[in-house]
Amino acid sequence: MSETIEQKCISKGVKLTDQRRIIAKVMSESQDHPDVDELYNRVSEIDTKISIATVYRTVKLFEEAGIVTKHDFKGGKARYEQLGESHHDHLIDIKTGEIIEFVDDEIEKLQKKVAEKYGYELVDHKLELYGIKKNK
Template sequence: MCRDAFSTRRPATRMGRTTNRGTGRMMSSIEKRCLEKGMKMTEQRRVIARVLSEAVDHPDVEEVYRRATEIDPRISIATVYRTVRLFEEAGILERHDFRDGRARYEEVSDEHHDHLIDINSSAVIEFHSDEIERIQREIARRLGYRLIGHRLELYGVPLDDQA
């Protein structure tokens, strides 16, 4: 995956979009996953799915609402909350609590990654480290376990921050 054992990833878009053969319009990756799971996709759900698929950050519900209403002003905050919860329960979205008091979301990815959170700006940097992965498996093994998953969140400030 990476040349070295440590890499960061800040994709321009999350999972991308595909074309719906029936309508010829672009379909977000979340919309595609919803359809594969047999979910009914209203136009408002499609907008919310698009906003989440295109997010390069980890937005909270209020931010998803703000972005969605730029596309369709008729969408209510309640609709966004219900839709995000539905997507999360379906295993399409992953919920994070980065200790800023807000639940934040990202599309579930096939590629494992961890997070570094800048506590000054609340920026979330996704990264992968083969070394960290190896150490975690080794710790689990030493304790008599086979590691089946983990979530790692690091919190820090930039090195050039004098505070």
């Protein structure tokens, strides 16, 4: 079982106010990659006193602490997800905004092979695929 955002904050020494704790809980429980507006709507259902500015500041704090990562997928709004223990790539549906996380060993091997072909050792990468779902 992976650590929650709240647990990561504690282990990294990030002070958790009651409002930050709610934001951390909502982010940890998210099954998608919410933007700040979506997070704000979700935390507002729990505590109406949390402002959108607080959500922005908290997400930025979590990002700077290495607890969440920011994605700038096509479509304009930055989206966030908890940093996990394992690497994964993303397939984004450009019509619906659905984001599918996946790991593909063949792609991983090919990326290393390409780097080696050009005389590099691959140390990191990010892969985002954009598509439209086919009708069956």
